[in-house]
Amino acid sequence: MGVESRMLRPKTNDRKKVARFRFTRLFLLLFLFVVLLLVLLSSTSGSRFGVFHQITLEALGPIQTVFTRISINTIRLKDKYIALWNLQEEIDQLRKELDNYHAQLDEYREAYSRNRFLEAELEFKKHETFPALMARVVGKDPSFWFKTLIVDRGENDGVVTGMVARNSHGVVGQVVQVSDNYSKILLANAPSSAIDAIVQKSRVRGILKGADRQGYILQYVLKNADVKVGDVVVTAGIGGVFPQGITLGTVSRVRSKRRGMFLEIEVEPAVDFGRLEFLYINLSEEQLVIDKLSRTSSSAGE
């Protein structure tokens, strides 16, 4: 018994302590609640914020500001993203439209340049004195050694060998072979071609030889002749094949070597041989007569 009583004593003491602690805590909480209630009631009177409200608001304000900013920025970002998404679609659509406009523009440009070209050709045909037969280029020489063209006009249209082909820019070449409906034209820039030419300004004469990619070379012009870059070279009209004064090209380079008595003159062709589409064949009777004469002489020889 003595031992049991000793064991129970501390337990009762603990219980008392716990109960006292609980009571103190409850009292404190109640006190705090009452104080807070009183503070709240006193601070809300007169619809004004009291000190505590103000402190609370001051503390809350920055956090709210940060959160608001974050949310606003997020919304903006979202809006921007959606706008970008829409914008991408719009860009794609605009690009397509732009492509279409570019294609249309190309067509208009082509039509415009073609119109200008045809206008120039028509003007040329109107003012030209020789009987011109318009011919379309249907084929070009497949080998790179020769410079010939095939046009859709032949003997049935009055074309004979030796006739001169021209366009509004100048001399294109000469008819070398003819069939009923087509003819072959040797271009003036072929190395086998040679035209009697003069420099328009100084009236210096020479032989204009074809030089393939270089254009022409004006040969047999003496070193003391007055020839400068930019001078226009025209046909001399000697020999009766080419009429006088048809543009051949412009002097692009003049070289005078130590040796020899002639200048080396490069001439840039007036005609763009790479882009020939149409040309005119001179149907003048002179060439017909020459052709007939050559035919009769060859048949007499046989």
Place this chain on the structure above:
Amino acid sequence: MVVLIFFLLGFLLIAIQTTFFHYFPNWLGRPDLSFILLVFSGYKFSWLPGLLLAFLLGWLMDVTSGVFPGTYLLLVLTVFSIVKFLSQNSSVKETIFQIPLVGVSYFIVQCCFYLFFSVTQPGILPPWSWSRIVQETLILLVASIPCFVFFNWMYEKITTRRLASRRLKRSGGNQFRQMKR
């Protein structure tokens, strides 16, 4: 029949060469497709049909190119004869040599062509240009691969069809009756 079809093909090729190819940029060149056809005929055709085809091709080239009729005819017949001779009497007939031979023969032909004209008609051709000849040869080599495949396919197609029709003709009549007897 084969010659006629290949002649028509050559006709088309030359028409293409003289029209479409001139719109190509310079670096792409203008491969001489008729020359590839010529070398192909040297490999595949026997002497007589091959010579006939070469003659027709040369004729076409003479019409469309140059100013001296007969030049291409002579050139084409010579090339055909040499290629035919080589393909019959040497290992060149192997498939592996076919494409390089097109390039080599083209290069030699250009050299001979230039030499011939510089002797007979000096000053009629533009100056010799190594870069241009090499470029054209390389372009021709590249073009000859699909061309050879196509020509070969066409040749096989025509010849097999012809053989099949011949067999059918030979085995004509009532076969069932013949078997009974």
